[in-house]
Amino acid sequence: MIYPNSKTILEVRNLCASVSGTPILKNMNFTVKSGEVHAIMGPNGSGKSTFSKVLAGHSDYEITGGTVLFEGKDLLELAPEERARAGLFLAFQYPIEIPGVGNSQFLRLTYNTVQSHRGNEELDPLEFDDFVRDKMKLLEMREDFLDRSVNAGFSGGEKKRNEILQMALLEPRLAILDETDSGLDIDALRIVSKGVNHLANKDNAIVLVTHYQRLLDYIVPDFVHVMEAGRIIKSGGKELAVELETRGYDWVSDEYKAASRVAA
């Protein structure tokens, strides 16, 4: 939701990034204010997922230009774990499996690590158990979920719910959801969306990276952006997503090329 006088959470200016020498992001500009929900759409290979990983600090990507301010601080200076502690959260498209590591143990470690860096109290295993079970209800998760290994043998839907559960625990200022809708059936999509909507408030912001309009029926964006070749080529309101659904991406691309020619 757009609030008056909201603070800027993320400010990306002319960001360029490459992987093994190949440029992927080319002068990316993007601003997010508190309370807002943004959707980034675009065809495969347009740089959407790269953008989310670059923000989170994945070491595969080399930053070749531009700046990123996160709540006024230079995000690119921070190590990935420092970005997470500062309140940047990435819900992974393919959450990794960690066999042998109990989910409750992992969740408690991440919760306590982040909380202690924010100067808050850590929870002991019993307190944490009550706390996490409460959050699990929101996502309609089964009790035995805590006893299993992190994501190991989870269905697609369970993995995505586990991501949103972590978002609920860590209370990020900015949550980037990278294709959270992929691999979800309609019930799981509804539950996950309900969870995300519940967590959205006027102090945080959400960026949805997605291919499909379907997710945006459940989590309604304030802004929709289209990415192509490593930059945003069109931005609009939620109605843009509907238009994309019926017309595809080509017209946006054509429009952008025409505009670029005029500008040149």
Add this chain to the structure above:
Amino acid sequence: MSAALQNIINQPYKHGFVSDIESDVAAKGLDESTIRMISAKRNEPEWLLDFRLQSYAAWLKMTEPTWQNAHHPKIDFQAISYYSAPKQKPKLKSMDEVDPELLRTFEKLGVPLHERMAMAGVAVDVIFDSVSVATTYKEKLAEVGVIFCSFSEAVKDHPELVKKYLGTVIPTSDNYYAALNSAVFTDGSFCFIPKGVKCPMDLSTYFRINTEESGQFERTLIVAEEGASVSYLEGCTAPAFSSNQLHAAVVELVALDNADIKYSTVQNWYAGDENGVGGVYNFVTKRGLAQGVNSRISWTQVETGSAITWKYPSVVLLGDNAVGEFYSVALTNHYQQADTGTKMIHIGKNTRSTIVSKGISAGKSNNSYRGLVKIAPSASGARNYSQCDSMLIGQESGAHTFPYINVRNNTAKVEHEASTSKIGEDQMFYFAQRGIDAEAAVSMIINGFCKDVFQQLPLEFAVEATNLLSFKLEGSVG
């Protein structure tokens, strides 16, 4: 992030100091006179000298094994000193009489020999180079009939028991290094748990090599009579030398009817430096004979040290319904090489064995699991379950599995599962994205991987093993 991961595995070895203790070190070299010298220094009876000489004769006819997946320059057995003992005789009655420097050495190693052990409730036999320097709680154990002493004392005080069991599980000519050990062994621990006695505390031996050019050849013999049970722990460290030390131990376990022996090892011999210079050659033969019906022998090992580890703690399941277990974590880093595993030999009916092996390879190291499950024609209803998991850290390490299965009875059930995984950038990134630094992430992943083995360890050992693994891995993930 790779750099952070690299740092996690590369911490210095903290047990690498040398103690300045006056030692009685024999001249280098091995021939019959060396063996007579060792035997004489220890005032041994004639039968034991004969045992040594027979072993030596057998050893001379044998050749070094070369089938293992580990490589080293040929060992010059004439360049090793076969006897080194701290100058301090005779054996002491009380800890207060022990050389303070020796006490400090063990304090530094985290093995306090004083009253504090009383709180830990573990009896300790301490082997420094070739000899046992102290055994705690001997009297208290004697009250319930448990004999726990150095091997030399056992030879002196309980010759009939030693004679009855020595070499019955591992014959002198079993293999090259066992034969060498049988010829030149100097000390070790002896435990005897009489019929029906549950040993009231964990027994423990702590091994320390201190002299640079000496080999350590200790001998451990544990006998649990009918219905007896014991949990035994073994720990090992050595100073950091640029040369290689040979450690060729022999451990024999005998479990009679309904007896239960649990043997746990945390091996942290010096592993050599990050370029593979120095380190202990750990060539050890360990075998248990589950002789009686319903007997049980369980090996748990956490192998983190040594330049080369070559050991296969095994169980011969002779008694009907006997149970054999092998739980192992082997971690190699830098240029370490480990070729380790087990043999489960099923002879009795309805015998059962479980093998759980976890290999972790980092740096440029190589880690091999080698195991044999053999079901004899007599072993009707025998069952085995094996699980061998390997984890690779970084791009240059190797994991290998050599399982041998030999089944001669068609009522037997043998299962083998194996997996290989990798701590990759993606796993580390996932942890980082949740605020967890690389060190904590590696520790959590490794402990998760090793959980099935660690939960077999006595509590204090489990904590030590967990810390040791994190410590050994500092700086190697990437």
